[in-house]
Amino acid sequence: MARNRFFSVTQLNKYIKGILETDIILSHVWLKGEISNLKRNSSGHTFFSLKDRTSAISCVLFKTAGEIMDIKLVNGAEVFLYGYVSLYERTGSYQFYVENAEVSGKGALEAQFLALRKKLEEEGLFDEDFKRNIPAYVEDIAVITSPDGAAVRDIIRTIRKKNEKINIKIIPVTVQGDKAPGEIERALDYVNKNVKADIIIVSRGGGSIEDLWAFNEENVARAVFRSEIPVISGVGHETDYTITDFVADLRAATPTAAAEAASWNYAETLYDTELCMKKIESLFLSNLQNKKQNLDNLTEKAVLKNPKKLLELSKYDFRFYSERLKNCGDSIIEEKLNKLELLMAKLEGLSPFFVMKRGYSLVYDTGGKAVGSVKDLKKGDRINIHFGDGCALAEVKDLKESRDGEKENQF
Numbered sequence: 001m002a003r004n005r006f007f008s009v010t011q012l013n014k015y016i017k018g019i020l021e022t023d024i025i026l027s028h029v030w031l032k033g034e035i036s037n038l039k040r041n042s043s044g045h046t047f048f049s050l051k052d053r054t055s056a057i058s059c060v061l062f063k064t065a066g067e068i069m070d071i072k073l074v075n076g077a078e079v080f081l082y083g084y085v086s087l088y089e090r091t092g093s094y095q096f097y098v099e100n101a102e103v104s105g106k107g108a109l110e111a112q113f114l115a116l117r118k119k120l121e122e123e124g125l126f127d128e129d130f131k132r133n134i135p136a137y138v139e140d141i142a143v144i145t146s147p148d149g150a151a152v153r154d155i156i157r158t159i160r161k162k163n164e165k166i167n168i169k170i171i172p173v174t175v176q177g178d179k180a181p182g183e184i185e186r187a188l189d190y191v192n193k194n195v196k197a198d199i200i201i202v203s204r205g206g207g208s209i210e211d212l213w214a215f216n217e218e219n220v221a222r223a224v225f226r227s228e229i230p231v232i233s234g235v236g237h238e239t240d241y242t243i244t245d246f247v248a249d250l251r252a253a254t255p256t257a258a259a260e261a262a263s264w265n266y267a268e269t270l271y272d273t274e275l276c277m278k279k280i281e282s283l284f285l286s287n288l289q290n291k292k293q294n295l296d297n298l299t300e301k302a303v304l305k306n307p308k309k310l311l312e313l314s315k316y317d318f319r320f321y322s323e324r325l326k327n328c329g330d331s332i333i334e335e336k337l338n339k340l341e342l343l344m345a346k347l348e349g350l351s352p353f354f355v356m357k358r359g360y361s362l363v364y365d366t367g368g369k370a371v372g373s374v375k376d377l378k379k380g381d382r383i384n385i386h387f388g389d390g391c392a393l394a395e396v397k398d399l400k401e402s403r404d405g406e407k408e409n410q411f
Contacts, residue, residue, distance in 0.1 A: 009092070010089065013087055013089040013092050014089060016087050016094075017086055017087035017089060020084075020085050020086050020087055020094060021084060021085075021086050023085075026084060026085040027084045027085075028082075028084065029082075029083070029084065029085065030080055030081065030082050031050055031057070031080070031081045031083075031096060032052075032078075032079070032080050032081075033050040033051050033052050033056075033057075033078070033079070033081075034050070034051055034052070034076065034077070034078050034079075035048050035049070035050060035073055035074065035075055035076065035077050035079060036048065036049050036050075036051055036056075036075055036076070037049045037075075038073060038074065038075050043063065044063030044066070045060065045061065045062050045063055045066075046060070046061040046066055046073060047059070047060055047061075048061075048073065048075075050079075050081060050096065057095065057096050058093065058095040058096070059081065059083075059095060059096045059097075059098055060095055060096070060097050060098065061073065061098040061101075062097070065098060065099050065100075069100060069101055071101055071102070071103055071111070073101060074111075076110075077103060077110070077111065078103070078110075079101050079102065079103055080101065080102040080103075081096065081098050081100070081101050082098070082099055082100040082101070083096055083097045083098045083099045083100070084096075084097055084099070085097075109209050109210065109213065109216075110209070112216075113209075113216055113243070116216065116218055116221075116243055117243060117246065120218070120221055120243065120246070120247065121246070125221065125222075125225050125246075125247050126246045126247065130225070131249045131250075132230040132249045133230065133249075134199065134230050134232065134249060134250055134261065134262070135198050135199065135230070136264060137264050138166060138198035138199050138262065138263070138264070139165075139166060139167060139198060140166070140167045140169065140195075140196050140197045140198050141159065141166055141167070141168055141169070141197060141198065141199050141200075141201060141262050141263070142169045142171055142191045142195050142197035142199070142200045142201070142229075143155055143156075143168060143169065143170050143171065143200075143201045143203065144171045144173055144184060144187045144188065144191070144200060144201065144202045144203070145170070145171075145172075145173065145175060145201070145202070145203045145204055145255070146172065146173065146174065146175045146204060147170060147172040149175070149204060149205050150205050151203050151204050151205040151234070151255035152170060152203075152255075154254075154255050154256045154259065155168075155201060155203060155234075155255050155256070155258065155259040156168055156170075156259075158256050158259035158260060158263070159259050159262070159263045162260075162263045162264065162265045162266065163263050163264055163265060163266040164266065165266055166263055169195055169197065171187045171190065171191060171195070173187050174214075175204035175214060175215075176204070176207070176211055176213075176214060177214070180214035181214045181217035181219055181220050182219070184202065184214060184215075184220050184223070185219045185220055185222075185223040188200065188202070188220075188223040188224060188227055188231075189223060191227075191229065192227055192228055192229055197229055198229070198230075199229065199230050199231075199232060199262045200227060200229050200230070200231045200232070201231075201232050201234055201255075201258045201259065201262055202215070202224065202231060202232070202233050202234070202235070202244060202248070203233075203234040203235060203255040203258055204235055204236070204255070205236070205255065206236045206237040206240060206254075207236065212235060212236050212240060212242055215233075215235045215242040215243065215244040215245075216242050216243045216244070217243075218243075220243075220244055221243045221244060221246075221247045224244055224247045224248055225247050230249045230250070231247075231248045231249050231250075232248060232249065232250045232251075232252055232258045232261055232262055233245045233247075233248035233250070233251050233252065233258070234252040234253075234254060234255040234256075234257060234258025234259070235255075236254075237253070237254060238253040238254060361385050361386055361387045362385070362386040363383055363384070363385055363386075364383065364384045364386065365381065365382075365383060365384075366382050366383070366384070371383065374399055374400070374401055375401070377396050377399060378396065378399070379396055379397065379398065379399060380395065380396060381395070381396045382394070382395050382396075383395075383396065
């Protein structure tokens with residue numbers, strides 16, 4: 001083997017890439033599959049895998065192609081992709097380069113479902129604040145469903161089994177096909193305006209997403225939302241979800257579950273009522289017996305047996321305590337008067353007028369100021385002399401101070 005005839009890896013990859021891009025089929029091809037492992041990088045390009053049941057292929061959607069496409073690629077969507085197969089030279093791996101995309105079959109319906117759900121959720125149609133309470137004890141139930149399906153029979157049988165006294169009013173509609181959304185909407189408005197009903201059940205049996213699609217239409221969702229009567233949605237099987245389920249006041253997993261939620265068990269309620277009545281009667285009789293016993297005890301008391309005697313005793317007690325209160329009052333008054341006389345005597349002994357009656361006097365200058373010392377006076381001053389029985393006006397003729405311990409009585 002001549003080693004001078006060889007390809008570099010780059011040359012080989014370029015050669016293979018050229019073959020792929022010039023192939024009549026591979027250069028213009030539609031692929032169908034499910035999107036997975038979708039990632040968008042900072043450049044705006046999108047990378048993902050397109051798979052079917054047994055195989056997968058790497059795909060690339062460049063930013064410029066993605067900006068002109070009508071749909072947005074998401075994981076799990078079933079799509080048709082148009083593009084070409086080529087080789088990424090750096091790694092030697094081939095991949096599919098997407099130039100256009102369309103949502104296919106079930107995937108298209110799922111995309112519509114998600115878009116409408118997002119729209120109505122943003123408008124607030126799913127908010128709990130708008131949900132009406134389901135009445136506990138109803139008399140009339142309106143059922144909007146097909147009159148020929150198994151769902152209506154299950155609903156009637158379930159309600160009748162629990163309570164034969166509930167009035168069931170069937171509002172027949174088409175639940176599948178192009179006419180179904182309009183009929184369901186009109187039925188909801190009709191019940192609100194013309195039918196006496198405590199609850200509305202909107203229902204149909206299980207099926208594919210296409211079969212249940214009438215309950216995913218916007219006009220039906222808005223009719224459920226504007227209903228003034230509480231609405232229970234019982235559409236499909238447990239795993240089926242429709243837009244009507246999200247808007248309704250209560251979502252039931254099946255038509256039978258919707259009937260269970262709407263009705264109440266008459267026999268159980270009657271039993272519970274009778275049990276409560278017996279408890280009330282027992283409590284009433286027990287309370288009545290207690291009151292009677294209390295009355296009997298009261299009638300045995302002396303006040304009720306001989307009220308006149310009790311009144312005489314009360315009069316005696318009144319006189320006794322009145323006399324005692326009077327004596328206590330007199331004693332207290334006498335004691336207080338004695339204390340007052342003692343205090344008056346003490347106060348009189350401390351009074352300067354009492355001292356003056358014994359021959360002492362008080363001297364004031366003409367301004368009314370008391371003269372406490374001979375030093376406060378000078379010759380010619382006029383003074384007021386107060387005695388125990390009067391006062392006299394005098395003039396100072398002479399002054400003489402006494403020495404310590406010396407008593408001066410005269411000039």
